[in-house]
Amino acid sequence: MNSVPEHWIPFVAVHADEGKRSVRLQRAAMPHPVDSHAVRPRTELLRPGLDVEAPARQRAYYVNEEEVPQAGSRLTVAFNRTRGRDGQVVVWLGARRGAGRGEATSGLAFDHLVDTAPDGPGAAG
Structure with missing residues (x-):
């Protein structure tokens, strides 16, 4: 396995209820x-649940x-910044959610196949 960017927070699929097919991340x-x-x-x-002292099950998100x-x-x-009609500056922290670029963009990969130079008596070179 290789590494992924540090800011990448994974979500894994788990069963929502015991014995049911529904899944949550x-x-x-x-x-x-x-x-x-x-x-x-x-x-x-x-971060919800990470900053509280509670059992791991209660801190799950x-x-x-x-x-x-x-x-x-x-x-x-x-941060966003604009001016009102009266010229007063207004600043706020905004969050946006957009479409991702797919699993491959995380950089996570398993079992790489790497070409190697042939060695031995029949090797061309």
Whole structure:
């Protein structure tokens, strides 16, 4: 397995109820590439439950499967600034949700096949 960007927060499919076919997506964590701790979301959009002292089951964060398209979702947070009619500056923090670019754009891959130069008596070269 290779590494993915640090800001990538995965969601894994889990059964919504025991014995039923419905599925929800549960926030998971990727290991930090250098330290031994898990990468945590920085913004409030994906942090619910992480800052409380509670059992792991109560800190879980779920998203309904139908809310996320096959290509995934991309969440962005940015400050916005404008001026009103009276010239007063107004600043606010906005969040946008857009379509993702698919699983392949995360960079996560397993079992790479790598071409190697042939060695040995019959090798051309």
